[in-house]
Amino acid sequence: MTARVHVVGAGVAGLVAALALARGGHAVTLHEAAPVAGGRCRALPDGTDNGTHALMGANHAALRFLDAIGARGGWVEPEPEGLPMLDLADGSARRIAAAPMAWRDPALRPPGMSAGGLFALLGMALPFTDRPVGVALAKHPALLRGFVEPLTVAALNTPVAEASSARLGQVLRRLGSAGAARLLVAREGLGPDLVAPALAALRDAGATIDLGTRLRALTSADQRITALHMAEETITLDPADAVVLALPPWEAAKLIPGLRVPERHAPILNLHFARRGAGPVRFVGIVGGLTQWVLVRPTGVSVTVSAADAESEDSAEALAPRAWAEILRAAAAFALPGDWPEPPPPCRAVKERRATPRHAVGIAPVAPRMVMRNMALAGDWTWPGLPATIEAAARSGEAAAKAIATRLPRPVAGAASLRRVNA
Numbered sequence: 323m324t325a326r327v328h329v330v331g332a333g334v335a336g337l338v339a340a341l342a343l344a345r346g347g348h349a350v351t352l353h354e355a356a357p358v359a360g361g362r363c364r365a366l367p368d369g370t371d372n373g374t375h376a377l378m379g380a381n382h383a384a385l386r387f388l389d390a391i392g393a394r395g396g397w398v399e400p401e402p403e404g405l406p407m408l409d410l411a412d413g414s415a416r417r418i419a420a421a422p423m424a425w426r427d428p429a430l431r432p433p434g435m436s437a438g439g440l441f442a443l444l445g446m447a448l449p450f451t452d453r454p455v456g457v458a459l460a461k462h463p464a465l466l467r468g469f470v471e472p473l474t475v476a477a478l479n480t481p482v483a484e485a486s487s488a489r490l491g492q493v494l495r496r497l498g499s500a501g502a503a504r505l506l507v508a509r510e511g512l513g514p515d516l517v518a519p520a521l522a523a524l525r526d527a528g529a530t531i532d533l534g535t536r537l538r539a540l541t542s543a544d545q546r547i548t549a550l551h552m553a554e555e556t557i558t559l560d561p562a563d564a565v566v567l568a569l570p571p572w573e574a575a576k577l578i579p580g581l582r583v584p585e586r587h588a589p590i591l592n593l594h595f596a597r598r599g600a601g602p603v604r605f606v607g608i609v610g611g612l613t614q615w616v617l618v619r620p621t622g623v624s625v626t627v628s629a630a631d632a633e634s635e636d637s638a639e640a641l642a643p644r645a646w647a648e649i650l651r652a653a654a655a656f657a658l659p660g661d662w663p664e665p666p667p668p669c670r671a672v673k674e675r676r677a678t679p680r681h682a683v684g685i686a687p688v689a690p691r692m693v694m695r696n697m698a699l700a701g702d703w704t705w706p707g708l709p710a711t712i713e714a715a716a717r718s719g720e721a722a723a724k725a726i727a728t729r730l731p732r733p734v735a736g737a738a739s740l741r742r743v744n745a
């Protein structure tokens with residue numbers, strides 16, 4: 323009898339875990355409540371990304387996964403010369419390097435960078451204290467405004483008044499090595515450049531993919547999961563079967579009584595403008611307005627507003643003209659190619675109210691990797707070494723697959739490749 327692993331949740335964490343297990347020769351079924359895979363990294367029915375997602379060169383597990391599914395070539399570096407940043411307050415437009423090594427070139431240094439500012443950043447990179455980022459950088463307001471705040475809000479999805487300097491330190495420590503601060507985005511979108519190749523790789527490895535099936539409850543006995551109660555059926559597990567639960571924290575908490583999970587979340591708002599235009603993919607930062615980041619693709623222009631506590635209550639009609647006016651200033655400041663008409667093109671607002679946990683000062687609950695003898699947890703919130711990001715999700719998926727694989731009967735040698743031949 324072949325043991326089967328049921329991976330529940332087809333976000334990045336579940337996709338990574340399922341592929342590692344299926345390529346390891348194990349029988350895998352991936353169950354997903356939504357009609358599409360990808361979770362918070364999904365494409366909407368019209369092909370638009372749920373929200374703009376950026377990776378950094380330091381995101382080794384995420385890039386490993388893109389390599390594993392043959393999708394690495396779809397992720398491009400839009401701003402290799404440094405991130406273009408416009409400050410709306412004084413109209414200053416400059417390129418900033420996120421990598422400290424590149425700050426040897428004064429032209430690429432963040433505004434307000436001084437020896438004292440560098441020292442303050444080093445202080446955050448060393449994990450001795452935890453305080454709000456805004457407090458840690460209070461003596462360096464220009465550096466905070468022009469570099470640290472945009473980085474904090476993007477990476478931690480938490481306003482600097484409450485964001486944890488220790489959490490930001492986890493990010494800063496990773497920016498030091500060569501290539502670590504390269505920023506990458508999907509050339510076409512999350513659908514073609516992440517989700518579709520991941521599902522194709524899973525099918526190729528023999529996994530079964532079950533979309534539109536919600537896990538409602540679990541039954542356990544003797545510290546083992548014995549049944550999965552899906553919306554439409556109950557799946558009884560054989561004694562050797564196993565489960566990877568790759569769910570957001572609030573769903574995991576519903577299914578596992580007593581599990582401690584992050585309870586406070588922060589929203590991310592994306593505005594997608596239907597502006598078409600030839601030219602390369604571009605990525606521009608804006609300080610001092612509504613818009614934080616602008617992704618320009620030939621198929622559209624997307625605005626990201628992280629930690630959008632206030633803005634997520636506003637309508638697209640109210641937000642679009644404000645954001646578009648800011649985009650026009652950025653397009654002029656950085657001579658973005660193509661036509662930039664005065665009236666805003668049609669705009670769609672996508673609000674993810676629980677985009678990530680809030681990474682505030684204080685100790686976050688640490689999730690156990692194994693919660694039963696045959697069930698592992700995965701998900702961005704379960705990886706303690708990073709804020710909740712694609713990288714954290716990918717690492718958690720790898721770790722869950724590894725933890726489960728050691729408890730499974732050894733697969734028949736070559737099982738995965740045999741299935742591929744027979745498929």
Ligand SMILES: Cc1cc2nc3c(=O)[nH]c(=O)nc-3n(C[C@H](O)[C@H](O)[C@H](O)COP(=O)(O)OP(=O)(O)OC[C@H]3O[C@@H](n4cnc5c(N)ncnc54)[C@H](O)[C@@H]3O)c2cc1C
Binds near residue numbers: 538701711
């Ligand atoms: C708008 C936005 C922008 C972001 N930008 C970035 C970025 O630029 N860079 C970055 O690194 N990260 C970014 N993130 C964070 C990143 O998307 C997440 O960290 C990552 O996608 C989490 O993956 P996951 O697999 O842990 O969880 P999820 O993606 O939430 O996956 C969980 C899956 O489980 C499914 N599910 C839930 N309940 C059940 C159930 N009962 N039964 C079956 N299935 C269930 C869900 O439908 C979902 O598909 C962003 C997030 C958002 C929302």
